[in-house]
Amino acid sequence: MGCVQSRRTLVSPPPVPAFLWVSPASNTMHKDELWENALATLEIEVSKANFITFFSKTKLISLDQDNAAIACPNALIAERLKQRYAEKIKEVLANLTGKIYRLTFKVHSSPSPTPKPHELGPLFAPPRCEDRLFPTYTFENFVVGLSNRLAHAAAVAVTEQSGNLHNPLLFYSGVGLGKTHLIHAIGNAIKTKDQEARVRYCPAETFTNEMVQGIQNRQGMAQFRRRYRLLDVLLVDDIQFLAGREATQEEFFNTFNELYLSGKQVVLTSDRHPQEIKSLEARLVSRFSGGMVVDIQPPELDLRIAILKQKMRERGATLNDEVVLSLAQQVAGSIRQLEGTLSQLLLLSRSFQEATPQELL
Numbered sequence: 001m002g003c004v005q006s007r008r009t010l011v012s013p014p015p016v017p018a019f020l021w022v023s024p025a026s027n028t029m030h031k032d033e034l035w036e037n038a039l040a041t042l043e044i045e046v047s048k049a050n051f052i053t054f055f056s057k058t059k060l061i062s063l064d065q066d067n068a069a070i071a072c073p074n075a076l077i078a079e080r081l082k083q084r085y086a087e088k089i090k091e092v093l094a095n096l097t098g099k100i101y102r103l104t105f106k107v108h109s110s111p112s113p114t115p116k117p118h119e120l121g122p123l124f125a126p127p128r129c130e131d132r133l134f135p136t137y138t139f140e141n142f143v144v145g146l147s148n149r150l151a152h153a154a155a156v157a158v159t160e161q162s163g164n165l166h167n168p169l170l171f172y173s174g175v176g177l178g179k180t181h182l183i184h185a186i187g188n189a190i191k192t193k194d195q196e197a198r199v200r201y202c203p204a205e206t207f208t209n210e211m212v213q214g215i216q217n218r219q220g221m222a223q224f225r226r227r228y229r230l231l232d233v234l235l236v237d238d239i240q241f242l243a244g245r246e247a248t249q250e251e252f253f254n255t256f257n258e259l260y261l262s263g264k265q266v267v268l269t270s271d272r273h274p275q276e277i278k279s280l281e282a283r284l285v286s287r288f289s290g291g292m293v294v295d296i297q298p299p300e301l302d303l304r305i306a307i308l309k310q311k312m313r314e315r316g317a318t319l320n321d322e323v324v325l326s327l328a329q330q331v332a333g334s335i336r337q338l339e340g341t342l343s344q345l346l347l348l349s350r351s352f353q354e355a356t357p358q359e360l361l
Contacts (some may be wrong), residue, residue: 034096035060041092046085053078053257061108068101070091071108077261078105132201137184140356143310145303148178151294155182158265159189162197162233166292168256168266170239172273174295176334179269183235184266191232199233204241208248229258233265239288240270244279256287266291304328304338311339317346 010348038060043051052079062069070089072078080311082105094100144152153164187199198357207228214220228234234255242249259266273295274280299307305328312319319327327345331338 010267031060031063033101034093037096038089038092041095042085042088045092052254053261054085057262059108061106063101066099066102067104069104069106072105073108074261074263075107078107082107103114119149131187131199133187133191133199134184134201135188137181139185141310141314142178142181142185143307145299145306147297147299147303148182149180151178151296154294155186155267156189158186158267159193162190162265163263167260168268168288168291170270170274170288170291170293171296172269172293174269174271174298174334176336177296178335179296179299180237183237183267183269187233187235190265197233198231199215199235200228200231201235201237202228203237204239207236207252208241208245211248211251225255228255231259231264233267234259235267237269238271239268239274240272240277241278242280242284246281249281249284253281253284253287256284260287298333299335299338301306301328301332304306304331304335307335307338308342311342315346319345 035058039055039058042055046055057073058077059071059079060065060068061071070081072081082103086103089103090100139152139156142152151171154169154295158166158169171182173179184201187201190197190201210224210227211221214224217223242252256266268288270277270288273293274285305324308319308324310326312324327341328338331341
């Protein structure tokens, strides 16, 4: 005899549980308790990642005879709940109340007061944020040319509208073309404007190592997640090193989602376009490519000359224009290589005082 699978229907919902029914005068307590029970059910029925991402910061803000209004932290979560989870929420509410509600999802922009660290206790207090920024990498000493003008403009724009524009922002280029300088300059500029901003610079390799250490420690993963998911700005260098590391990619995906859906800024760098990184999950490629992706090209001759002059000013050194032009023409690769060659030339010039820099080239 064949087995026919029956679909659960909302036509005849069960009666209201006695412990949930309160009089209209205590409606506020009723909707708060109702939503707590609804969330407890939803947490079991959806994946942990989806629950944290889409439900954990929601609230039932009004409940009348036929309508239930749910507050969401941003428009993206409101739209996702409406499209993917509205029927599930209706079902859960009906099972709890005996009524079928029409749902509305509203963006609730007024944040709840953040408890002070001493009120949260040691386990839940926000961890101390070490930004790990290089203070010498700033916009003031970043030399702009044709090859990096767009990247520079995007970086400056992010500091002015953090989380709202170009999110995520991803720079990609070959080695030594200024990606790391720009990502630190973003962090330093944001910290200058707001010293309380929680900014953290992190190479992808460091993210992986810290995650492994967290797994080995009983409470380490909770601390690790709080360290990264409570940030205002996350700066991750060399994301190509996430490739092939499934556990790290899973953790980074959830961290990225938590920050992005909370309106926090994410800035990334890579040595190639995300679509060209082999063994990088499609969902991460999609996330990384969903914001502003900027290619930084090798510096043109005029930019190389400007960089050399800037570096000489910083070091209090002087070279005549002929030497600078000759050096810029001979070293057409990375900016890092250009700076290294300049350092060697200045050192040799001091060591061999009788030889001119032109002769040493």
